[in-house]
Amino acid sequence: MEVSKSVIRRLPRYYRALGDLLKKDYSKISSKELSNIMGLTASQIRQDLNCFGGFGQQGYGYSVKELYQEIGEILGINKPLKTILIGTGNLGKTIAEHIEFSYNGFELIGLFDNNDRVIGQKIANLEIMDINNIKKFCIENKPSVAVLCIPKKAAENIAPILINSGVKGFWNFSHYNLVLYYDDVIVENVHLDDSLMALAFGVNSKINK
Amino acid sequence: MEVSKSVIRRLPRYYRALGDLLKKDYSKISSKELSNIMGLTASQIRQDLNCFGGFGQQGYGYSVKELYQEIGEILGINKPLKTILIGTGNLGKTIAEHIEFSYNGFELIGLFDNNDRVIGQKIANLEIMDINNIKKFCIENKPSVAVLCIPKKAAENIAPILINSGVKGFWNFSHYNLVLYYDDVIVENVHLDDSLMALAFGVNSKINK
DNA sequence: TAGATTGTTAATCGATTAACAATC
DNA sequence: TAGATTGTTAATCGATTAACAATC
Numbered sequence: 001m002e003v004s005k006s007v008i009r010r011l012p013r014y015y016r017a018l019g020d021l022l023k024k025d026y027s028k029i030s031s032k033e034l035s036n037i038m039g040l041t042a043s044q045i046r047q048d049l050n051c052f053g054g055f056g057q058q059g060y061g062y063s064v065k066e067l068y069q070e071i072g073e074i075l076g077i078n079k080p081l082k083t084i085l086i087g088t089g090n091l092g093k094t095i096a097e098h099i100e101f102s103y104n105g106f107e108l109i110g111l112f113d114n115n116d117r118v119i120g121q122k123i124a125n126l127e128i129m130d131i132n133n134i135k136k137f138c139i140e141n142k143p144s145v146a147v148l149c150i151p152k153k154a155a156e157n158i159a160p161i162l163i164n165s166g167v168k169g170f171w172n173f174s175h176y177n178l179v180l181y182y183d184d185v186i187v188e189n190v191h192l193d194d195s196l197m198a199l200a201f202g203v204n205s206k207i208n209k
Numbered sequence: 210m211e212v213s214k215s216v217i218r219r220l221p222r223y224y225r226a227l228g229d230l231l232k233k234d235y236s237k238i239s240s241k242e243l244s245n246i247m248g249l250t251a252s253q254i255r256q257d258l259n260c261f262g263g264f265g266q267q268g269y270g271y272s273v274k275e276l277y278q279e280i281g282e283i284l285g286i287n288k289p290l291k292t293i294l295i296g297t298g299n300l301g302k303t304i305a306e307h308i309e310f311s312y313n314g315f316e317l318i319g320l321f322d323n324n325d326r327v328i329g330q331k332i333a334n335l336e337i338m339d340i341n342n343i344k345k346f347c348i349e350n351k352p353s354v355a356v357l358c359i360p361k362k363a364a365e366n367i368a369p370i371l372i373n374s375g376v377k378g379f380w381n382f383s384h385y386n387l388v389l390y391y392d393d394v395i396v397e398n399v400h401l402d403d404s405l406m407a408l409a410f411g412v413n414s415k416i417n418k
Numbered sequence: 419t420a421g422a423t424t425g426t427t428a429a430t431c432g433a434t435t436a437a438c439a440a441t442c
Numbered sequence: 443t444a445g446a447t448t449g450t451t452a453a454t455c456g457a458t459t460a461a462c463a464a465t466c
Contacts, residue, residue: 011410038389201220255425256458
């Protein structure tokens with residue numbers, strides 16, 4: 001059975017919560033206790049986990065360490081996905097330098113830009129390469145993920161090249177709606193603007209209430 | 210009737226899509242056309258919009274300009290919310306410098322940090338202030354939104370001070386789960402790690418299929 | 419008027435919650 | 443064995459989609 005989008009979104013939260021519990025030396029946890037910590041229902045937690053297997057034990061609960069490792073396994077944290085980042089402007093630069101890719105199951109292996117003034121510079125121990133060489137690079141190095149820190153138009157142009165070269169997943173900071181044009185691709189959109197506007201709506205509704 | 214979370218999340222997307230259409234000099238659009246552009250169903254678009262009013266005209270469709278303005282109004286884009294940012298480390302610095310707050314309905318009026326070495330420095334035309342003076346600042350300036358770019362523990366400590374000082378909304382980059390402890394507060398969480406892990410799951414599932 | 423497209427009600431679908439037998 | 447808590451089935455809830463009368 002397909003795992004639903006909602007369940008997938010909760011997996012990293014479980015992983016994080018269990019990691020915290022592990023640091024606090026918890027050895028076991030019940031779905032009820034975990035539900036209090038995370039603000040979910042115990043029922044939902046048991047449903048979610050049972051998408052992947054029966055990790056618990058009746059009358060006891062779940063082993064924190066075991067469950068943590070299982071979810072890490074499910075997410076694939078321990079098999080780094082080769083990743084390239086495109087666009088080393090403000091946002092791209094910050095992401096390349098400060099996101100802990102390896103902690104989350106990725107390995108950053110290449111940076112690209114189209115600006116002659118930055119090509120050749122080093123960020124995060126990687127040299128920024130010319131975007132025109134990206135196809136060659138992909139064929140040789142087979143990255144499976146691309147981080148898009150470029151404008152919509154640029155994303156539109158680069159997407160087919162990447163997909164043809166075997167890129168399977170996108171961490172998409174651009175406003176180009178990849179899923180609309182490529183249905184066989186995994187996309188995680190991060191739209192900070194949208195997030196802010198949703199917040200504006202919420203706060204304004206509250207104030208005007 | 211309460212507007213559902215799902216509808217609110219789509220409002221910024223409508224706003225963006227309509228802004229694009231406006232730039233392309235579209236004067237009208239039907240729910241069917243818009244559904245193709247955005248990858249939704251026409252039915253859903255009409256349902257969503259009718260949470261707020263009947264903006265369309267039978268047999269014609271929607272005026273792009275009017276709908277754009279209406280949604281801007283609904284989001285409250287034009288009444289900037291006074292906003293402070295806490296934590297001017299890597300992430301906080303980038304956000305202060307590169308997010309277009311004013312475009313999204315906010316006005317950044319203060320930056321805070323607890324590190325003596327950065328207090329007094331200027332970022333984004335604002336001087337970084339001492340976190341210890343935050344209460345005074347809030348009482349005098351009444352910000353309604355706070356951006357949290359600090360660790361979980363720090364967020365836990367600062368949250369009650371902010372909420373007591375009248376902060377109504379949070380753009381939360383920390384892993385502190387505000388909603389769990391304060392129910393009368395609007396929170397937009399941005400968890401880049403979680404987003405990456407969800408992507409890892411998707412790509413790994415695809416590869417191992 | 420005829421054609422098009424909305425606004426809105428009803429039907430469907432999926433996700434969350436509740437309940438409880440199984441079992442450690 | 444008795445108590446606790448899981449795994450799983452059934453019931454509920456909410457969101458999406460379909461249908462169509464209203465109307466421009």
